[in-house]
Amino acid sequence: MAVDEAIAEQVRKNKVSPTIRFYKWAPSAVSIGYFQSLQDEVNLAKCKELGIDYVRRRTGGGAVYHDNKGEITYSVIAPERLFPKGIRESYRVICQWIIDGLGLLGIGAEFMPINDLVVHGKKISGNAQTRRDGVLTQHGTILYDLDVRTMFSVLKVSNEKISDKMIKSVEERVTRVLNYKSVSQDDLYNALLEGFTRGKEFSFDSLTRSEDIDARRLAKEVYRSEAWNAMR
Amino acid sequence: MPGGKLLSIKLSYGSKIEKIQILGDFFLYPENKITEIEKALLDTPITESEDDVAARVKKAVNDNNIELVGITPEAIxxxxxxxxxxxxGG
Structure with missing residues (x-):
């Protein structure tokens, strides 16, 4: 989260190019949406017991369990003007890159407004976007594998949401790459990389010194602080 | 909510709303302006009509250039x- 914000700041200052990141969470972690209550969404005692981290995002949306081995996360950080003005339309643009990537693996995903991707009606990717000072940040996750037991133990899943959709269990509404194709995580990464970068000029790079310094500062001052994480 | 978003409200009140938090997995831009909507709802008499409460939310949304995605003033x-x-009685 801190890295995304640090990059956004450098994009705002025009110091770095529009940036696409792929990453994993180490240790595994729960992220909650900006408007969610930490206490209501996350089983903090269980997180502590299992060594699972938690953080509030600066984007809206729902709580997500990011398994270290079970997903690939991405961020797109770019000037707002490069994307459609409407938030719903810009979700569609970036989500199409994921669809293209999964398509390369022979997995047919569809965009499910507002911010999900589904395969045969089951969610395979969740995404969240914010815009600040002319910079768009969208991050999201693509499920590769699913540790349902751990996910259930750290997330306080709302009964209302489940009954609303008339579903019995998370396995009936969430899916993963491995359900469709026996590929490695590297294969998934390479397919997503192609989907995200096709037709674009790009180069590989690591964080600039300023981004690194800002990210460390933001992690300490904001994203690791109780003031932020327990804000709501 | 349409689109499968959840909205929950935490309230404490006597004859008026004394504390309020709007929670959920919706989107609202800019995010930190949600407190402006919450502020606009403080001191609302609990007998106020649903339409009038929605009007308070709408005014806060317009005054602060807030964009709601996945929730509406009427739903709040x-x-x-x-x-x-x-x-x-709270």
């Missing part, structure tokens, strides 16, 4: 009224 008003009805 409706959940507030449900909360008040379900727990008379």
């Amino acid at each position: 008003a409706s959940v507030i009224k449900m909360a008040v009805v379900q727990r008379p």
